[in-house]
Amino acid sequence: MEKTDHQAHARFRRNPSEVMRLSRMGSAHPTRLSFLRVLLRRIRDEKWQFDRPVWEVDANGVGRAVYRAITPVRTYSLVAFAHDLPPEMRTDRVVATAWDATFTLVDGDPTDGDLDRLKVNVPLQEAGRIASSELCLSRANRSVRLFQHVVEHLARGQQPDRDRVDAVGYLMRTTAVYGSGKFGAADRDQIAQRPEHATPFQAEMLTVWLIRQFTVDIVEHLARARGGNNAVPLSQDIKLSLGVGNSTGLGMAPFIVRHPKLLDHWMQAREEALARVRSQPTAHKAAISGFKSALAAATTNAQQWRSEHPLQIDKLDKLRADLLRLTNYVPSFDWQISHPWDALWHWGQDLSLEGQEALLALLLEPHGDIIDDLTEQMSADETASFRIDGSASVATTLEKLDANYRWAFETDFSSQGSIERFWYVSEEKLEPRLGERSHDEGAELEQPLGIAKLAARFRETLAGFDQSAPIAELLLAHPQHRYMARRAQIADRYPFSEIRDNLNDEAMLPIDLMRCKLAFFGASRFDPRSDKWVRISLFQDQPYPLENTAFEPV
Amino acid sequence: MFASSQSASEIEALCAKAARGAGMEWGVAEEAGRAAQWLYTIGLNGPAALLRLLDRHSKTGQLAVAGKDLLAADGGDLSPIDVGTALSDFANIDQGSKQISQVLAPLLLLPFVHQIARAENRAYELEWRQGKMFVHPNGTCSGMVRQLENTHACRIAMNPTEGISSPALQSAQRPLLAADMIARLNMYAMRTTVPATAASRANAGSGATDND
Numbered sequence: 054m055e056k057t058d059h060q061a062h063a064r065f066r067r068n069p070s071e072v073m074r075l076s077r078m079g080s081a082h083p084t085r086l087s088f089l090r091v092l093l094r095r096i097r098d099e100k101w102q103f104d105r106p107v108w109e110v111d112a113n114g115v116g117r118a119v120y121r122a123i124t125p126v127r128t129y130s131l132v133a134f135a136h137d138l139p140p141e142m143r144t145d146r147v148v149a150t151a152w153d154a155t156f157t158l159v160d161g162d163p164t165d166g167d168l169d170r171l172k173v174n175v176p177l178q179e180a181g182r183i184a185s186s187e188l189c190l191s192r193a194n195r196s197v198r199l200f201q202h203v204v205e206h207l208a209r210g211q212q213p214d215r216d217r218v219d220a221v222g223y224l225m226r227t228t229a230v231y232g233s234g235k236f237g238a239a240d241r242d243q244i245a246q247r248p249e250h251a252t253p254f255q256a257e258m259l260t261v262w263l264i265r266q267f268t269v270d271i272v273e274h275l276a277r278a279r280g281g282n283n284a285v286p287l288s289q290d291i292k293l294s295l296g297v298g299n300s301t302g303l304g305m306a307p308f309i310v311r312h313p314k315l316l317d318h319w320m321q322a323r324e325e326a327l328a329r330v331r332s333q334p335t336a337h338k339a340a341i342s343g344f345k346s347a348l349a350a351a352t353t354n355a356q357q358w359r360s361e362h363p364l365q366i367d368k369l370d371k372l373r374a375d376l377l378r379l380t381n382y383v384p385s386f387d388w389q390i391s392h393p394w395d396a397l398w399h400w401g402q403d404l405s406l407e408g409q410e411a412l413l414a415l416l417l418e419p420h421g422d423i424i425d426d427l428t429e430q431m432s433a434d435e436t437a438s439f440r441i442d443g444s445a446s447v448a449t450t451l452e453k454l455d456a457n458y459r460w461a462f463e464t465d466f467s468s469q470g471s472i473e474r475f476w477y478v479s480e481e482k483l484e485p486r487l488g489e490r491s492h493d494e495g496a497e498l499e500q501p502l503g504i505a506k507l508a509a510r511f512r513e514t515l516a517g518f519d520q521s522a523p524i525a526e527l528l529l530a531h532p533q534h535r536y537m538a539r540r541a542q543i544a545d546r547y548p549f550s551e552i553r554d555n556l557n558d559e560a561m562l563p564i565d566l567m568r569c570k571l572a573f574f575g576a577s578r579f580d581p582r583s584d585k586w587v588r589i590s591l592f593q594d595q596p597y598p599l600e601n602t603a604f605e606p607v
Numbered sequence: 608m609f610a611s612s613q614s615a616s617e618i619e620a621l622c623a624k625a626a627r628g629a630g631m632e633w634g635v636a637e638e639a640g641r642a643a644q645w646l647y648t649i650g651l652n653g654p655a656a657l658l659r660l661l662d663r664h665s666k667t668g669q670l671a672v673a674g675k676d677l678l679a680a681d682g683g684d685l686s687p688i689d690v691g692t693a694l695s696d697f698a699n700i701d702q703g704s705k706q707i708s709q710v711l712a713p714l715l716l717l718p719f720v721h722q723i724a725r726a727e728n729r730a731y732e733l734e735w736r737q738g739k740m741f742v743h744p745n746g747t748c749s750g751m752v753r754q755l756e757n758t759h760a761c762r763i764a765m766n767p768t769e770g771i772s773s774p775a776l777q778s779a780q781r782p783l784l785a786a787d788m789i790a791r792l793n794m795y796a797m798r799t800t801v802p803a804t805a806a807s808r809a810n811a812g813s814g815a816t817d818n819d
């Protein structure tokens with residue numbers, strides 16, 4: 054298959070005005086370009102080796118472990134501390150002070166001195182400090198629904214109840230995975246030049262994947278401690294079906310707003326991939342068969358995907374119906390026509406947003422050889438685009454603002470509903486929160502996430518200023534627009550950088566922001582617990598690091 | 608007593624929030640955070656300079672730009688962040704020498720001068736009553752840099768310089784940051800946060816048990 058060049062794809066590309074809408078972003082599905090898929094392909098291709106040189110855990114499940122990822126060039130080590138957490142202290146909230154297990158990913162092999170230092174700090178999480186020899190900090194809690202059930206069954210020589218396993222999907226869930234300089238960890242600069250970190254969040258994905266191994270190891274360990282010789286390990290089938298849960302709240306929501314250039318690169322990679330597939334003049338047999346397998350897997354995944362949240366239940370109903378329609382359509386589809394993938398794509402535009410975005414993932418799935426290279430473009434040097442070009446004229450700036458932010462100017466800011474929500478950071482635990490202007494305190498401390506309103510205010514000043522003046526003069530007189538002026542220049546160069554919806558609107562769903570980011574991570578089975586909190590699973594159905602069989606990621 | 612070592616991104620985040628907490632607009636505070644971080648990573652105490660600025664921020668003057676002159680319209684001391692952003696913004700319009708009136712914490716000008724030096728691929732000389740130094744396109748500084756770091760306020764001239772060679776890039780020892788300085792920056796940063804109420808705490812989570 055040929056990779057045709059970028060310019061040829063214009064008619065196969067979607068517009069930012071279509072793509073950058075919260076409702077569509079909130080229906081995003083993981084694709085083969087997702088960060089965890091990228092990691093696993095690299096592990097396979099470079100033949101990384103894995104071992105567990107330390108396992109010192111007592112019969113109560115307290116102790117420590119070290120897991121190593123040995124690449125051809127260097128080693129990464131996950132240091133895990135297992136704790137005996139009293140049940141009443143278990144919470145996913147940032148306000149938690151203790152967890153079932155705490156972790157750090159070390160850049161190399163930890164020395165005894167490192168392990169001593171980490172033992173003091175890692176269990177404290179945000180209240181401790183790690184060093185630039187560490188890349189990530191994380192913690193996980195046991196699933197109250199599943200963990201003990203599995204321990205008890207394995208201890209008795211039985212496998213856990215399959216329905217219960219499927220309903221939960223994980224033994225433990227992480228409640229934060231911090232990287233990029235947080236709490237003293239290495240800055241991204243330290244690792245950004247390494248090929249294995251060219252794609253974003255690889256350190257975080259490796260951390261979570263190694264944690265997944267830990268979750269199985271600890272549950273089997275506790276089963277043995279309890280049941281002795283009667284205990285059995287998890288069946289391979291069940292083990293593969295388990296992922297690592299993750300619990301995400303508003304803390305993650307602002308990320309894609311605060312990193313517009315990065316968001317643009319993620320979106321552009323995915324949209325370019327879609328365009329390359331749609332531009333294929335013919336469909337190869339292997340790709341067709343790959344597509345059909347992916348469709349079957351997606352259908353199974355949609356059956357197993359559970360949620361109790363009314364919004365998600367509705368979306369799942371639509372997704373299942375759409376996948377069924379697609380499944381029924383495919384047998385009669387003529388693959389011999391010109392540009393068959395594009396034709397299939399067009400047929401799919403009648404599906405719900407969930408269906409359309411699922412179809413996108415399906416189209417990408419069998420085309421790795423023409424799209425996987427795009428993952429190398431998904432990181433962004435945000436420093437390079439930070440500087441404002443003060444020589445741009447007010448007139449040109451206004452013209453570009455009108456072109457790129459029309460969606461913002463269509464908002465009626467006089468309506469209370471359109472400015473009702475405001476983002477702020479709580480003094481307690483520094484958590485991002487959403488307030489309601491009509492009855493919450495703190496609106497004067499609003500974070501700059503309501504881009505629509507900021508754009509409208511900027512526009513007003515631009516329109517009333519000397520049109521021939523350089524923007525430098527406007528910013529000198531009106532420094533309050535500097536933030537928006539920078540964003541506007543970024544948006545003009547990076548068309549997929551701005552979410553084209555009003556984040557102050559009362560109907561805005563923060564989970565749409567989270568799902569977009571999590572889909573790029575590779576998360577499946579989004580389970581919103583409210584409009585501000587979502588549960589996901591990572592690495593379900595993927596292999597484990599400590600396996601004796603040949604490594605073949607899905 | 609020193610704070611434990613901070614990552615560059617932590618310094619940037621802390622300084623940007625502190626600048627906002629002290630009253631800078633968000634877009635200006637971002638620049639302050641970046642400036643402090645840039646200095647920190649080349650071995651200069653940007654955070655300390657920023658703290659000195661923030662303690663006087665409410666008293667800084669309104670910047671006016673008149674050709675090559677940057678001065679305070681109302682006669683006060685200038686904020687180096689206001690000056691730095693203006694230097695950067697006007698650099699493409701009006702290249703070359705600049706005269707800057709009394710500016711606080713002049714160390715914070717360096718990252719902005721560097722942006723201009725890099726864009727124009729030539730070094731800039733900074734001269735003030737008690738010293739002189741150079742900012743090179745490759746991000747190095749030479750001359751009386753420590754003197755400037757210790758200068759609380761001065762008038763300063765900026766002159767492009769052709770044909771001088773840049774020192775080699777070396778990895779710099781990050782400055783040790785006093786724990787109480789970090790604590791004071793944190794106090795400014797906390798002004799950007801909203802005190803919790805029972806209602807806001809409850810509303811932030813899942814609503815149901817988040818424990819399963």
